[in-house]
Amino acid sequence: MNFSSETIENAVEQLSRFPGIGKKTALRMTLFLLKDKPEQVERMVQAISDLKTKVHYCKNCGNVCDDELCSICLSVNRNKKLICVVKEFQDIISIENTGQFNGVYHVLGGVIAPMEGVGPDDIAIAQLLKRVEDDQVEEIVFALSANMEGDTTAFYISRKLEPFQTRISAISRGIAVGGELEYADEITLGRSILNRVPYRVNS
């Protein structure tokens, strides 16, 4: 594209670095900023800068937070004896949005992937085992992706948990609520038959 201002060209260049944002959208964003009030733009710039200076990782679970510990770990209303194990902190946002989980979390920061050189010591497994021991955790729920890396990681951790009296579970896989059987892939459908649950009205 042909801009008569290097400043605009530079802004478009920078904004198109965002995932899924092309040059045309970046230009639209730039034009929006050009027309925006200076103090509004200043606020956006500050919010972006803050991401690099104010965001910390919870010392207990690895979730993002603004202090030493995250609001979930600090809450007295959460069940500390129930830990949901996730790969990344954004998974916590997804699960929290369901409003269905009252325990706490543990962010591994990755999954075991030998092909990519990620071993058990590269992710936060030792910290999880320490929490299980210190807090006498009663149940671990795996909320990892249903692929080889996710399954390997869950299997590895479950072996490490054997010495403890910890119940181990995993989020259920199956046909999406409202999903049509004929559009479901065979593996999902197969798993949902194997993991069938007792019938309840409105389950």
Add this chain to the structure above:
Amino acid sequence: MNFSSETIENAVEQLSRFPGIGKKTALRMTLFLLKDKPEQVERMVQAISDLKTKVHYCKNCGNVCDDELCSICLSVNRNKKLICVVKEFQDIISIENTGQFNGVYHVLGGVIAPMEGVGPDDIAIAQLLKRVEDDQVEEIVFALSANMEGDTTAFYISRKLEPFQTRISAISRGIAVGGELEYADEITLGRSILNRVPYRVNS
């Protein structure tokens, strides 16, 4: 959405102010920034801030530029006696991208819209007339939207240009190149019949 960090919540809030960017995309952008290198984020922040401090408007034509005059007005290769009249400076980017125009531009900064309280004195018509007189402009090309406001503005300016010996033209309307007749709307098709041009191979 439920974030455990106010800083992240704030960034998502700010980024979702962009047109066409929802909360989910804003979250993806925020996560991208969180993982991005600090110096890269610093560069993006600087590029955004610069939009408010470094971008000026060309004193001659109203185009965006980094100096007093834009590169198009400064260029010795452009025909100063041919002015294309546009509503907004982003229209210049579109026309420049075609590589088909060798004249200069004039940004009105709006169109006459009585319903919205925009009159002839609210847009840069007087400046255009001054340029026509000072530079002895030979041709004015209207590149305004084909709606009532655009047509009114073109008509008003054309009346004001009567005392000058200036040719007046407008960009042609018609079926898009590669467009199918059956999908064209009636008004466009009607105009393209009225404004038919002599047949040339590859025209």
